[in-house]
Each structure stands twice: as C-alpha cells, then as structure tokens.
Amino acid sequence: MTRVQLVHLAHTRSGDKGDTENIGVIVYEEDHYELLREQLTVVAVKAHFGSMVSGDVERYELPNLGALNFLLHGALGGGGTTSLMNDAQGKVFSTALLRMEIEVSEDVAAAVAGKGRVPERWTPGGADPESEGRA
C-alpha cells in the first residue's frame, strides 16, 4: 500500500450556507468510491481541517453520483458578509480537502498518477507541440 493525495482520485466543488461550508467530493472512477467512503470519514475530515473548522462535520452519501457531501460547520469566519477571510464564501475551501492523503494499492497509485493536475508543459495558449500530451 501507498498514499496519494485526494486530488488524483476525485474532484470537488464547494458552496456556503451562512457559516457552514459544503464540500461535494466526486470520484473520477466509480471503482474508487468505496475507497473514499471508507477513508473520508467524518472523523478523518475533521482531523484534516483541524483549526480551520470550529464546529461539527457531517457527511452524506450519494452513490448515484459517486459523490460524498460534507458539511463543515463554523468554517467561514461567521459567513459571507461577516467573514474577514479572503475566501469568505468558501468558494475554494474544497481544494484544501484535495490535499488529504488516501491509502491506496500500488496499482491504483500508478493508475491515477498525474490525474487531476495540469499536464506538464501545458500552456494556456494550447498544448506545447513538443509535449507528448496526455488524455
């Protein structure tokens, strides 16, 4: 077994409701849903965020979308209009979860390597012609 960052296994989107942050986590591959269901527990996610989340963490499952939805209470410094945070509405909060390390087999680690990250030598003007590119 080895560890990879969540960014290689799932994509996320966050939103806010008052001082509560929501993070939807969607697996890239259906096969990895169970893996995340086992490891992205309420306890593990709360521990990951540490002092960034003052309240409870709740988790909901959406197997139909290969998704987990987390509610992080007390994560936004009082919420949208009150908060002094740069990310007052928690628009990018979910990317912080993508740093979390997930235990996977060597096979899975090899299969997902590079997934979720911009290919090397990519430029906004289009792919570098010398680059091999990656699907």
Next chain:
Amino acid sequence: MNDERVVRVAGGQGFWGDDLEAPVRQVEGGPIDYLMLDYLAEVTMSIMQKQRARDPEAGFARDFVPLMERIFPTCIDAGVRVVTNAGGVNPEGCAAALVEAGRRAGVGGRAKVGLVTGDDLMGRLDELLERGHALANMETGEPLATIRDRVQSANAYIGAVPIVEALDKGADVVVTGRSTDTALTYGPLIHEFGWSYDDHDRIAAGVVAGHINECGAQCTGGNCLIDWWEIPDMAVVGFPIVEVSPDGTFVVTKHDGSGGRVSRASVAEQIVYEMGDPTTYITPDVIADFTTIHLDDQGGNRVRVHGVKGSARTDFLKVSIAYASGWKATGTLTYVWPDAAAKARAADRILRERLDRLGLSFDEIRTELVGWDSTHGPLVGEPPADLPEVQLRVGVRSDDRAAVERFTREIAPLILTGPPSVTGFAGGRPRVQEIMAYWPALIRREAVEAHLQVEVRDV
C-alpha cells in the same frame, strides 16, 4: 398537449455580476422557449438593501434593464419568455424600469410584464412577531426579537405559484423578488405541462433542472475542476439549457457551436454545489431527493437526467433576513523577496501593536498571507524563505465604526515605518464596510402566501 415536445429553459445569469453577453447568446444562439435569469444570493439581498436605503428607486439588479432593452424585441419576435428574480428588494421599481425599457426598445403594445410581490416581509415584521411568528434563527435558535431593531430586510423565499400565475396571464417577462433560484426554471415547466403540485416526482425533477440551471456556466465547464485545461472555447462558453419532457426527464445541454463542455462530471459538480442533506432538498413546492438523480452522459454535450423522486412540501417557507451587525475593513500590502513572508508577519505584528496602543478593540483581527496561506490555512505549513512575494491581508471587525475607520489609516504608514520591500498600495486606503449579517428563519407558509400578488402590465 403534444407529449413529444420538449420545453427548453435556458439559464442566462448565475449571479448579479455574471457574463453580460451570456443572455444575448442564449436568445440568439438557437431555439429556446424560456430564458431564466438568476441574480440573487444570500449576500446579494443585503447589498441591494443597502442600495435601496440610499436611493428608494434602487434595490434591484440594474443590469437587467439595459439587457432587456437589448433583447426584448428578439424575445417577443421569437416567443422567448423571460423569468427572473432581478427584482431583488424592489421588484416594483424593477418592473417599472422594465416597462420603460420595453417602450424604448419598441415592443410597446405587444408585450406584457408580470410582477410578483409579497415576499418582502419588512413592513409586516412587527405584526408577524406580535402574532407569534418568532422567526428564530435556524442555526442558533435565537428569537428575532434580539436583533429586531437592526433588521434591514426580510424576504420569504417564494416558489412557483405566482410565477405560473403570471405566465398563465400572458406575461412575456416575469419579475420577482426573492423567488427561489430553482422556481425560475420549474415555474415555466408547470405552466407549460400543467403538472399538478401533488405530482411530487415531476416537480422535484423540475427543481433538479432548476438547481443545475441556476449558476450559469458552472454546469457547462465554468469553474469545473475535472480536466479544466481541456475544456474548449471558454471565451464564448455556452450557458446551460435544460430540454424538459412532459414526464419530467430532461437533457442538460448548450447551444451548438458555443464553448465549454457539458458532461456527467460538469453536471455532477453543479449538483453538489451548496448542497445540504441530499435526501432533503427543501423548496417551497416540494422536497427533492438528490440521491435519486441519475445522469446519463449521451456525448455531444448532452447529459440526460432521470429518476428524480420527490415528496410533499413542508408547512414552512424559509425567510432571508439581513441585519446590521457592525463594521469591517480589510487592508493589503505586498512584501517581496528576500524573506517576503517574514517581512509581512513583522509588519502584521507592528500593526497590531499600534492598534493596541491606540486603545482600539475589535471583535476579530484576521491576518492572512495571500500567495501562501489565505485559503488553505495551516495545511500549507511554514512559508519558504525564498517565496518571491506575498500579500499581507489584515481584516478587522467591530461594532465601533470609529475603530474600523482608524484601522484603515494605519495601513499606509507601514510603508515608511515598517519592514522593507513593500509595495502594492496604489489602491489607496481600505474602505469601511457595514456588515449586513444573515439571519435564516422559517415562517408558516400561509402567513406569506395570503399576501402574494401577481400583476400583469402592458408595456
């Protein structure tokens, strides 16, 4: 009714400030039946309230008026009807401006504007409290009485009923205040298909269509994490269109030739946006179960959505209340290599000591290093000594306006009286902002519904 037909509802704005060209592209880029424009968010209502406090004719999404002046003739000629919550905290003012814009655009005598009012509870607040509606904070349980004298706006989230009524009465454009974002999409579907409000599955399907539609391009490739670097032609990104069948199944797509991408992943990301308990997505008209949604990626920027289940609505409507809750300001300065982060932190320490010596007290002082820890916080650890540059960002909040005002004058002095290698102050002194805090509450629905009014005016 021809059961083969689909109704196309296009999303044209995902918030107040969204791409001004998007609604034009939606109307001109191919066939649609409805254009829905969502302008409101929790934050938006309090901003509009501040504007109305300064100018009684303001308080709605001003951009909507010139937009309609531009697209009104095309909408009337093509039979595209517009449904919007652009009315904000002043739907009457919005409708009046819209009628004038329609006349200027040359649709006088051949267009009707529907106006929905009654969501605004501000003028009835004391009467409601006296009658026993506590309007307690949904998160803390505190009764509204504790902040009653500071309330700036109070609006109930209303559903599809008045929108459907306005469409039934022939409105070409329906302007509402705090309608739910989703009702702007499923209202037209109820009008078109004659769905019964007891048909919970179909109404819930309409809610899901509305939730996907309500944030503009956020479901068609915008702000999409999956393979974002491969999503084509974002400069002319296609906004969403839901093609809904009478049975409530629908396809999420966009106009041919537009940029962006509609895929299972792009739609799934939008579905989980701002989600609470997915089994219980509460709206004024139905409770939708998002765990029943099935997505089939059909390729070619088409995702079919089916299987949605719903259950009966609750006896309550949600109320969005904004109340004055002190003042805040945020100051920034840029510190540069070598030892950029160390300089920024030293400056923060000096600033805090000066604020302390001035005897100023704040409810919170927050320091972030933009370019290092402002979004991922302690997860990123200590900044490297070779960080090329970092922006010091210090925010304060207080009930004492004078304290916040004085704070805004303590940033610039750091340039000559603090650590070296500092720049990025060309924007001038920070602005003091009044905080409009958000107070979510519930109210028994009949207390609002009896007061909803629908008026249809000729342009």
